[in-house]
Amino acid sequence: MYENLMTLPLFKGVSYSRLSEIVGNTRLAFLKYLPGEPMLNAGEPCTHIKFVISGSVRLTIRNESDRVRVSQTLKAPAVISPDFLFGRNTLYPATAVAIDTVSVMQIEKKDLIPLLQRDDVFLFNYLNILSTNAQKAVDGMLAVTSGSLEERIAFWIIALTQMDSDDIVLSAKHRDLYSIFGVQRSSFIAALDSMRAQGILEYTPTEIRVSSRRALRSVLLKHPD
Numbered sequence: 001m002y003e004n005l006m007t008l009p010l011f012k013g014v015s016y017s018r019l020s021e022i023v024g025n026t027r028l029a030f031l032k033y034l035p036g037e038p039m040l041n042a043g044e045p046c047t048h049i050k051f052v053i054s055g056s057v058r059l060t061i062r063n064e065s066d067r068v069r070v071s072q073t074l075k076a077p078a079v080i081s082p083d084f085l086f087g088r089n090t091l092y093p094a095t096a097v098a099i100d101t102v103s104v105m106q107i108e109k110k111d112l113i114p115l116l117q118r119d120d121v122f123l124f125n126y127l128n129i130l131s132t133n134a135q136k137a138v139d140g141m142l143a144v145t146s147g148s149l150e151e152r153i154a155f156w157i158i159a160l161t162q163m164d165s166d167d168i169v170l171s172a173k174h175r176d177l178y179s180i181f182g183v184q185r186s187s188f189i190a191a192l193d194s195m196r197a198q199g200i201l202e203y204t205p206t207e208i209r210v211s212s213r214r215a216l217r218s219v220l221l222k223h224p225d
Contacts, residue, residue: 001105004053004077010125022119027111033098039080040096046084048106052076055102059094061160068172068180070157072165073099081162082126083133085109132163149191152181154200154219157210168210177208195219 002019005011011019029048033039039057040050054076062069074080081092086109107115116123161168170177178188192208195201200215201208210216 001053005051005105008051008077008079009129010051010079010082010122012125013121014119018119018121022115022122026107026115029106029108031104031106033102033104035098035100037098038095039098039102039104040092042092042095044092046081046090046092048108049082049085049112050080051105051107052078052080053103053105056099057102058097058099059162059165060097061094067176069170070160071167071169071171072161073167074162074165076103078162078164083130085112086130149181149183149187150195150219153191153195154216156181157208157216158213158220161213163213165213168213168216170208170210171206172208173206 002016002023006014006016006019014022033055042061052074056076057074057078057080058071059074059080060069060071080096081094084090084092116126157168157170174185174188178185181188192201192203196203198215198219199211200219201210203209
């Protein structure tokens with residue numbers, strides 16, 4: 001477990017002995033989920049920071065009409081939506097379902113705050129995650145208004161997924177998507193064809209499947225994540 005935790009961005013630079021001390025002095029809860037078992041629902045209050053220490057989790061974000069869905073897989077070690085623990089919106093944006101047997105270590109918000117106050121490295125890492133996600137949202141909005149269509153599609157998907165996710169699938173009819181981007185169908189299909197030729201994604205009339213998030217980021221000219 002310690003080896004998995006030390007590879008998480010939140011514990012980057014934390015020594016094994018310091019991590020052992022953190023685990024020993026912090027109230028932790030350990031949960032296990034069976035394959036196919038729901039772990040949390042979109043709109044549920046985010047009251048804990050949840051570390052996936054083994055197994056894989058499928059996260060799905062959907063709009064109110066359920067006409068647009070973005071799904072992604074998080075593999076251990078990972079953290080589920082760490083940027084929704086604080087701020088104005090503290091509701092999970094996605095549903096989470098265990099793909100296989102999943103083990104989770106979670107820390108309640110009130111117990112996390114003293115940890116952030118005591119450990120500068122952990123605090124710095126957490127602030128870096130929050131700042132990166134905030135900057136990603138700004139860059140994404142700018143790309144939607146001024147970037148190429150390929151950049152706009154890439155930013156849009158990146159903004160709805162976590163940095164360490166894979167097996168990303170955008171489920172929606174093409175007419176809904178080219179309406180979102182404000183372009184003609186021919187332009188939208190041409191952009192998808194270009195990205196497919198680069199090995200970035202595959203698509204059908206109802207799905208866009210990203211080959212890798214890293215490949216998707218290669219579309220962006222600057223500030224990719």
